[in-house]
Amino acid sequence: xxxxxxxxxxxxxxxxxxxxxxxxxxxxxxxxxxxxxxxxxxxxxxxxxxxxxxxxxxxxxxxxxxxxxxxxxxxxxxxxxxxxxxxxxxxxxxxxxxxxxxxxxxxxxxxxxxxxxxxxxxxxxxxxxxxxxxxxxxxxxxxxxxxxxxxxxxxxxxxxxxxxxxxxxxxxxxxxxxxxxxxxxxxxxxxxxxxxxxxxxxxxxxxxxxxxxxxxxxxxxxxxxxxxxxxxxxxxxxxxxxxxxxxxxxxxxxxxxx
Amino acid sequence: xxxxxxxxxxxxxxxxxxxxxxxxxxxxxxxxxxxxxxxxxxxxxxxxxxxxxxxxxxxxxxxxxxxxxxxxxxxxxxxxxxxxxxxxxxxxxxxxxxxxxxxxxxxxxxxxxxxxxxxxxxxxxxxxxxxxxxxxxxxxxxxxxxxxxxxxxxxxxxxxxxxxxxxxxxxxxxxxxxxxxxxxxxxxxxxxxxxxxxxxxxxxxxxxxxxxxxxxxxxxxxxxxxxxxxxxxxxxxxxxxxxxxxxxxxxxxxxxxxxxxxxxxxxxxxxxxxxxxxxxxxxxxxxxx
Numbered sequence: 001x002x003x004x005x006x007x008x009x010x011x012x013x014x015x016x017x018x019x020x021x022x023x024x025x026x027x028x029x030x031x032x033x034x035x036x037x038x039x040x041x042x043x044x045x046x047x048x049x050x051x052x053x054x055x056x057x058x059x060x061x062x063x064x065x066x067x068x069x070x071x072x073x074x075x076x077x078x079x080x081x082x083x084x085x086x087x088x089x090x091x092x093x094x095x096x097x098x099x100x101x102x103x104x105x106x107x108x109x110x111x112x113x114x115x116x117x118x119x120x121x122x123x124x125x126x127x128x129x130x131x132x133x134x135x136x137x138x139x140x141x142x143x144x145x146x147x148x149x150x151x152x153x154x155x156x157x158x159x160x161x162x163x164x165x166x167x168x169x170x171x172x173x174x175x176x177x178x179x180x181x182x183x184x185x186x187x188x189x190x191x192x193x194x195x196x197x198x199x200x201x202x203x204x205x206x207x208x209x210x211x212x213x214x215x216x217x218x219x220x221x222x223x224x225x226x227x228x229x230x231x232x233x234x235x236x237x238x239x240x241x242x243x244x245x246x247x248x249x250x251x252x253x254x255x256x257x258x
Numbered sequence: 259x260x261x262x263x264x265x266x267x268x269x270x271x272x273x274x275x276x277x278x279x280x281x282x283x284x285x286x287x288x289x290x291x292x293x294x295x296x297x298x299x300x301x302x303x304x305x306x307x308x309x310x311x312x313x314x315x316x317x318x319x320x321x322x323x324x325x326x327x328x329x330x331x332x333x334x335x336x337x338x339x340x341x342x343x344x345x346x347x348x349x350x351x352x353x354x355x356x357x358x359x360x361x362x363x364x365x366x367x368x369x370x371x372x373x374x375x376x377x378x379x380x381x382x383x384x385x386x387x388x389x390x391x392x393x394x395x396x397x398x399x400x401x402x403x404x405x406x407x408x409x410x411x412x413x414x415x416x417x418x419x420x421x422x423x424x425x426x427x428x429x430x431x432x433x434x435x436x437x438x439x440x441x442x443x444x445x446x447x448x449x450x451x452x453x454x455x456x457x458x459x460x461x462x463x464x465x466x467x468x469x470x471x472x473x474x475x476x477x478x479x480x481x482x483x484x485x486x487x488x489x490x491x492x493x494x495x496x497x498x499x500x501x502x503x504x505x506x507x508x509x510x511x512x513x514x515x516x517x518x519x520x521x522x523x524x525x526x527x528x529x530x531x532x533x534x535x536x537x538x539x540x541x542x543x544x545x546x547x
Contacts, residue, residue: 058435065358091437101432104451113446114436163432170436 009077011036011174011204012057016071019052019061026052030071030230032223034174037200041219041236042208043252048225050208054176057206058093059086075174091118094167098179100159102152103166107134107143110151110162114169129169136199137165138191157188164192168199175205181214193218212253216240224249298524302517310518314484319504320511324519329486330399330494331526334474335467337403337490338410343460345407346414353415354422355444374412378472381409385477400490402478409473410463417462421455422448450541457538464530468523471498481507497523 010033017030027049034040042050052067059080061067073080075089083089091114103110111130120126130147134140139161143154151162160180167175177196181189196205196218209215215222215236222236224246232239232249244250251257313323349370357363385405395401425448433443471479479496481503487494501519504511 060431060434063434087437087439089437090435095435097428097432099428101428103429103432103447105447113433114438117436117438117442117446166432166436 009036010034011076012206013074014053014071015073017053017056017073018070019049019056020068021064021066025228027225027228028070030225032230032233034204034206036204037202038220039196039200039205039207039218041215041222042206042225043210043212043215043222044225044231045252045257046210047227049228050225051178053225054095054178054206054208057174057176058090058095059083060090062086091170092173094170094172094175096160096163096167096175096177096180098182100156100163100183102150102154102159102162104150104152106148107151107154107162108147111165111169114166133165133168134162136168136195137161138195139165157184160184161188161192164195173203175199175203176208177205178208179210180207181209181211189214212255216253224252226252295524298517298521301514302519302521305512305514305518306521311522315482315500319482319500319508320515324497324500324522326484326486327495327497327500327519328522328526330479331468331497331523333399333487333490333494334403334406334478334496335464335526335530337399338406338467339460339463341404342407342411342414342463346411346459347418347456349411350415350418350422351444351449354419355440355448370412370415373408374416376409378409378470381405382473382476384408385473390477395491397476397480397493398478398491399487399494400478402474402496403490405473405477406467406470409470410466413463413466414456414459417459418452418456421452421458424455425451453541454538457534460534461531464534465527468527468530469498471502475499497526 012034014030014032017027018025019027026047030049030053032040042053044050055061055064055067056069057073057075057080061069075083075093080089103113105113108130111133112126115126115129120129131140131144134143139158142158143149143162151159154162160183164180180192184192193214196207199205207215207219219236221234222239223233224231224239226248231246232244234244235242238244239249239253310323311328312325314325315327316322353363353367357366382405385401385408389395389401389404390397393401395404429447429451430443433447434440438446474496478493479499480493481499483493483495497519501516501523504519505516
């Protein structure tokens with residue numbers, strides 16, 4: 001079990017996180033911290049508990065009675081279990097799923113939904129938010145002339161960027177990306193990766209990915225999950241070329257198993 | 259060269275005969291509908307005129323029109339819809355979106371299914387006891403409509419619940435992840451996508467409400483009352499009871515009259531259903547789908 005050195009004022013700190021569904025333990029003893037304005041990569045084979053962890057970070061576990069969470073997660077220094085208003089917490093944390101979910105409403109409404117739900121009604125203000133978020137998600141040029149079209153009719157790659165635009169419309173401080181490129185072609189993936197590099201100046205990103213090279217391209221630091229534990233956390237490049245504390249990490253990133 | 263095997267030929271023969279079998283079942287079921295409609299149009303059409311639709315029954319209901327019954331049926335159906343659709347949709351939303359999965363929820367679901375199986379005459383007696391006597395509405399449109407509303411609640415609840423559950427879970431999760439509350443999710447994503455299913459339930463309910471006789475016989479429908487109702491506390495004639503009366507209780511009724519009444523009754527149902535279908539199309543266009 002490895003933990004990186006604690007620093008002052010991390011955006012997110014996870015201590016001794018354990019998750020079980022009923023009696024089945026899927027994650028245990030996870031410690032790491034995520035600094036503001038970094039991209040934090042999470043790599044590891046299937047069933048390592050990566051997605052379950054993301055669900056805990058924005059308290060989606062509250063919807064699943066079967067899901068039990070131990071340990072402590074602090075977001076902006078405050079234990080997420082003590083947030084009274086879960087909706088306010090979730091609004092600060094944007095999520096993008098592996099498969100794009102274009103809500104069955106127009107492209108415009110997809111992006112304007114979250115601002116509307118928090119009470120923004122002025123058309124000019126909504127227009128501005130929609131344009132800004134679609135631009136930042138590298139989708140604006142493709143859809144600016146057909147914003148009233150149904151969002152779920154876009155191609156897979158476009159829907160994924162629409163999902164990212166929608167997450168950005170929440171004005172989040174933390175963006176969770178769960179294998180966002182699984183249903184996206186390589187060219188679009190590169191476009192989105194460029195977007196993420198730019199977004200880093202404004203927000204913090206946790207990038208769960210199956211693609212080791214994607215983590216290497218994007219993440220400042222990376223955690224390696226295996227079989228329900230966090231094996232290693234460190235500066236990304238160190239996992240590939242530097243000292244690793246656990247040989248399994250090097251084996252995984254070099255493709256010897258996984 | 260590719261050759262189809264004997265097995266391939268057999269598979270194709272089986273496919274063809276199964277398809278024919280299903281088609282013949284469909285036609286067999288469609289036949290009664292067509293025969294009934296055909297007979298009604300053939301025998302009832304000659305009597306239908308503007309005077310028939312807009313006149314009062316005369317000569318001991320053997321002549322004249324059906325206007326009071328027509329108005330009465332429309333009133334009963336509309337009041338029943340106002341009473342049951344909001345309540346039924348709200349109950350379905352609760353059961354599908356909020357209710358925890360426990361024995362109480364299961365018991366309520368089972369109760370609703372059983373309510374659908376209660377004979378309509380039992381609903382009639384319940385209506386007399388509850389609405390006519392206990393609440394003191396008397397025999398009135400209100401009592402009759404509430405009785406029918408209770409009877410048709412399961413239709414609305416089941417149709418609504420099924421269409422809510424057909425909305426993919428991913429849509430809800432996407433909304434929740436955005437920080438939307440359950441109600442915001444229901445209002446913006448779940449209900450708009452379930453509207454057509456809900457309206458299908460309403461269509462079924464209209465048909466049932468307009469056609470039922472037993473539940474309104476003791477609660478609000480009159481044998482013969484050639485006046486239009488002035489309020490929901492008045493009794494009224496109704497098409498279904500009128501049809502029953504002139505078919506079985508009144509001597510010397512010309513043969514075409516019951517057919518004409520039945521044809522108009524079906525016409526009312528069709529018109530009301532067209533309204534809800536039009537509403538559904540309007541909703542869809544408004545959303546620019």
